[in-house]
Each structure stands twice: as C-alpha cells, then as structure tokens.
Amino acid sequence: MDKNKIEELVAKYNEGLADPAEIFTLEQLIEEGQVDLTQLRELKALDDRMVAVDHGSPSLSTDDQFYAMLASEKKKQVGFSFQWPSWNILAPRLALASLTLILGFAAGFWLKSPNQVSEVSALTQEVSDLKEMMMLSLLEKESASDRLRAVSLTGEMGNVSANVTDALFKTLNNDPSVNVRLAALEALVPFASQGSVREGLIRSIASQDSPIIQLNLAELMAALQEKKSVSELQKLVDSNQTPREIKEKIKKSIEVLI
Amino acid sequence: MGKVRDGDLDKLGLLFERYKRPLYGFFYGMNKDQELSDDLVQNTFFRILKYRHLFRGEGDFKTWMFHIARNVSHDHFRKTKIKVKEAVEKWEDRLGHNENQAMDMQLADEHQMLAIAMEKLSDEKREILLLSKYQEKKYKEIGEILGCTEGAVKVKVFRALQELKAVYQQLERRM
Structure with a gap:
C-alpha cells in the first residue's frame, strides 16, 4: 500500500469512520511497522492518560522485608562463600x-641446554660427596x-668410594660399641660383591672378639660361599676364647662352605 | 544485575530502589490490591535473588524482572484460584452488573474512570497495556517477555487500546 493510501486510512480511523475491514488492514500495517501507534490520535491520547496514572509505591514494610531477606542471603553467602563463577x-x-x-x-x-644434564649429575655428585664427608x-x-x-x-x-668402605672396615674392626660394629657389618653387605670388600671381611674375622659379630660374619661367609674364609673361621673354632654355642654354629657354616 | 549474579548482593538493593515502583504499579494495575501487590513485589525480588545465577546478561534487567513478575502473578492466581477468568467479549455484561459502581463514580476524575475501564478489560489486555506503560513502549522487549514478535505486540496493544477506548466512552455516556 502506498504512503498516501496509508495516510488516508489513518485519517479515516482518526475521524472514527473506519469500518472493520479497514481496521483489519490497519492492524496489518501496524504489525508490519508501516503505521505507528502514535499516529492514531485518540488511542495515543488515551495511552498518554493511562501512562500518567500513578499506581503509588509499595509500603515501607515491603522495603523492610526486602532488606531483611537480602541481609539473610548475605549472611548465608559469608557462611559458605564458594560459588561457581x-x-x-x-x-x-x-x-x-x-x-x-x-x-x-x-x-x-626449548631453553633446556645440554649443559643442564651435566649440571644435574655434577650436583648429584656434590650431594654424594657431602654425605660422604658428613x-x-x-x-x-x-x-x-x-x-x-x-x-x-x-x-x-x-x-x-674406597674411603667409605675403608672407614666402615675401620669401624667394624675397632669401634668400641658392638652395635656400631654390627651396623658397620650390615652396611658392608651390599658391597660384598667387590673383591676388596670380601677380603676385608675375611681379614676382619680374626680381629672380632664379640661372639655376635663372629656369628654374623660366619653366616655371611656361608651366604656368600666364600671358601677363603674357612681357615679364618677354623681359627675361631680352635680358639679357647670362643663360646661353645658359637663354635657349634660356626662349624655349621664351615660345613656349608666345604 | 551482572554484579549481583557474581556475588555483589548490595547491588540488588539499588535495583530494588529503582524498580520497586514500576513493579508495584504493574501488580496493582493487575489486581487493585495493595497488600497483595506488596507481597508480589517481595516475591518477585525473592525469585530474582534465588535465580540470580540464571541471569545471562544478554537482555536488560527490567525485561527479565517483568518476565519473572508475570510468572509470580500467574503462579499466585493459579494457586489461590481467586481470579475468575473473564471472557473478553463479555465485558459489556459486566458493565451492566457494575452499573451502580459506575454511577457511584460520577464525581470521579478521568484517572479514576480510566482505572475502572482498565478493570473491565480482560487480564491479557490489561497486562499488555501495563507492560507497555512500565516497559516504556519497548515493544521488542515486551515481545521477549510474552514470547511473540514486536509486530504482534503492537497489534495486541492496538486492540487493547481500542477496547479501552470503547469501555471508557461507554462509561462516559453512563455518567
């Protein structure tokens, strides 16, 4: 519909002369946005009056209730403040x-340099050296x-290092405390695969006067199948200083070795 | 409202102060009951607080608020069943029943007469006019609330105003 016809229709409606068919057309034009509601004079006046009507405002008790509700919700939020953002x-x-x-x-x-690998091993070595010193x-x-x-x-x-095993042998052979000597013997066991350590252990048999150390050494020799130790163990059996029960047990170890 | 949703509840106080009057006006326009309108305003803000995480922040707060307000109002009348549905075409019959009321209002001013005319409209028509008033003629937003197009909202407003005019003129003649 062209603009003039629309204006004519609006004017006719404003005069109160539009028939139902024309009102229906007008509705279509309003829906399509070709006629604005403000163009319809009487309806606009009525609408303006309706907008001017003041319906008042809620009572003060509504305000009180609202703020009490808000305060209670805030309290809950403080109690449990987590919420998914x-x-x-x-x-x-x-x-x-x-x-x-x-x-x-x-x-x-990308920034990892080959030096870093060697630096890490150098650090490990330093820590190991420190422990050794300690x-x-x-x-x-x-x-x-x-x-x-x-x-x-x-x-x-x-x-x-050899320094450590030497220190352990020194402790095994000379420490005044039997417990420390026994601990030294246990500490040496993991290194018994080294020839020098096995020889040190065999030599140590003769210098032991504690029956418990003697017995542990004899059992260790049997476990290691160290035949070279038989003569040293035999000396313990022959010695008058060795208690009888220990002699019996050492004999059993010798039997295993032979 | 975005800040309220993210935990700043004090901002809801500002929204309440800004929108309590239009919200109350909408409810009062619908039910003409001050106490009930107070309760419905309270219920609307209770739901806003409870479902604040659902506010997506895409539309404006007022549109979302009126959407909730409509639901609150509908839920209330569904529960209490005090609202008697009135056929749109039968408003004239009701005029007849309330003739005395209309006569009593002879000295009433235009606003009062307009309020009476509004009462004669169906819920649907009264609601669209009140939304148009309190949503300040933002027909697109009203369409979001009602779930229809902007054009459809304009036609609904047109029809409601036409009927309001007819009722109003009839009331004028009777006075």
Missing part, C-alpha cells in the same frame, strides 16, 4: 592459565648414636 568469567581465566602452562612447558623444552666426620664422634647415624648414611649413597 559464571562461564563468562571462568572461560578467559582458564584460557589464560592453560596458555601460561603450555608456554611454560614449551619454554622449558659420614666420615660423624664416625669420629664420641657418641655411639652419632657413629650409628654415620654408618646408616651409607644406605642413602648409591656408589661409595
């Missing part, structure tokens, strides 16, 4: 966190418990 807030934060993580990994991968100095202490700690430190070392 909305996706709008969470998404960029998650993206940033993931990106930082990926960049961190990438930077770590162990040697603890072995010099008067307190038996300090010396026990020193002996147990060897358990934390992977490869030990």
Whole structure:
C-alpha cells in the first residue's frame, strides 16, 4: 500500500469512520511497522492518560522485608562463600592459565641446554660427596648414636668410594660399641660383591672378639660361599676364647662352605 | 544485575530502589490490591535473588524482572484460584452488573474512570497495556517477555487500546 493510501486510512480511523475491514488492514500495517501507534490520535491520547496514572509505591514494610531477606542471603553467602563463577568469567581465566602452562612447558623444552644434564649429575655428585664427608666426620664422634647415624648414611649413597668402605672396615674392626660394629657389618653387605670388600671381611674375622659379630660374619661367609674364609673361621673354632654355642654354629657354616 | 549474579548482593538493593515502583504499579494495575501487590513485589525480588545465577546478561534487567513478575502473578492466581477468568467479549455484561459502581463514580476524575475501564478489560489486555506503560513502549522487549514478535505486540496493544477506548466512552455516556 502506498504512503498516501496509508495516510488516508489513518485519517479515516482518526475521524472514527473506519469500518472493520479497514481496521483489519490497519492492524496489518501496524504489525508490519508501516503505521505507528502514535499516529492514531485518540488511542495515543488515551495511552498518554493511562501512562500518567500513578499506581503509588509499595509500603515501607515491603522495603523492610526486602532488606531483611537480602541481609539473610548475605549472611548465608559469608557462611559458605564458594560459588561457581559464571562461564563468562571462568572461560578467559582458564584460557589464560592453560596458555601460561603450555608456554611454560614449551619454554622449558626449548631453553633446556645440554649443559643442564651435566649440571644435574655434577650436583648429584656434590650431594654424594657431602654425605660422604658428613659420614666420615660423624664416625669420629664420641657418641655411639652419632657413629650409628654415620654408618646408616651409607644406605642413602648409591656408589661409595674406597674411603667409605675403608672407614666402615675401620669401624667394624675397632669401634668400641658392638652395635656400631654390627651396623658397620650390615652396611658392608651390599658391597660384598667387590673383591676388596670380601677380603676385608675375611681379614676382619680374626680381629672380632664379640661372639655376635663372629656369628654374623660366619653366616655371611656361608651366604656368600666364600671358601677363603674357612681357615679364618677354623681359627675361631680352635680358639679357647670362643663360646661353645658359637663354635657349634660356626662349624655349621664351615660345613656349608666345604 | 551482572554484579549481583557474581556475588555483589548490595547491588540488588539499588535495583530494588529503582524498580520497586514500576513493579508495584504493574501488580496493582493487575489486581487493585495493595497488600497483595506488596507481597508480589517481595516475591518477585525473592525469585530474582534465588535465580540470580540464571541471569545471562544478554537482555536488560527490567525485561527479565517483568518476565519473572508475570510468572509470580500467574503462579499466585493459579494457586489461590481467586481470579475468575473473564471472557473478553463479555465485558459489556459486566458493565451492566457494575452499573451502580459506575454511577457511584460520577464525581470521579478521568484517572479514576480510566482505572475502572482498565478493570473491565480482560487480564491479557490489561497486562499488555501495563507492560507497555512500565516497559516504556519497548515493544521488542515486551515481545521477549510474552514470547511473540514486536509486530504482534503492537497489534495486541492496538486492540487493547481500542477496547479501552470503547469501555471508557461507554462509561462516559453512563455518567
């Protein structure tokens, strides 16, 4: 419908002369946005009057109830403040966190130099050296418990130097405390595969006066199948100093070895 | 409202102060009961608080609020069943029954007469006119509330105003 006809129709409606068919057309034009409701004079006047009507405002008790409800909700929120943040807030934060993580990994991968590998092994060696030093100095202490700690430190070392095994033998052969000597013997067991350690253990048999150490050594020799130790063990059997029960047990070990 | 949703509940106080009057006006326009309108305003804000996490922040708050307000109003009348559905075409019959009431209003001013005319309309027509008033003629937003197009809202407003005019003129003649 052209503009003039629309204006004519609106004018006719405003005069109150529009018939039902024309009102129906008018509705269609309103729906399509070709006629604005403000163009319909009487309806606009009525609408304006309706808008001007004041329906008042809620009572003060509504205000009180609302603020009491809000306060109670805030109290609940303080009691349990966790709530999932909305996706709008969470998404960029998650993206940033993931990106930082990926960049961190990438930077770590690309910036890793071959020197770092050798640096790590150098550090490991330093730590091992420090432990060794600590162990040697603890072995010099008067307190038996300090010396026990020193002996147990060897358990934390992977490869030990000759200094350590020498110190352990020195302890096994000379320490005044039987417990420390026994601990030293146990500490030496893992290194018994080394020839020098096995020989040291055989030599140590003769210098032991404690029956418990003698017995442990004899059992260790049997377990290691160390035939070279038979003569040393036999000396213990022949000795008058060795208690009879120990002699019997050593004899059994000798039998195993022979 | 976005801040309320994210935990800043103090901001709901500001929204309440800003919108309590139009909301009350909408309810009062629908039911003409001050106490009930107070309760419905309270219930609407209770639901806003309870379902604040559902506010997506895409449309404006007022549209969302009136959407909830409609539901609150409908739920209330569904529960209490005090509202008698009135056939749109039978408003003239009701005029006859309330003749005395209309006569009593002889000295009433235009606003009062308009209020009476509004009461004669069906719930649907009264609601569309009140939404048009309190949503400040934002027909697109009203369409979102009612679930129809902007054009359909305009036609509904047109029909409601036409009927309001007819009732109003009839009341004028009777006075």
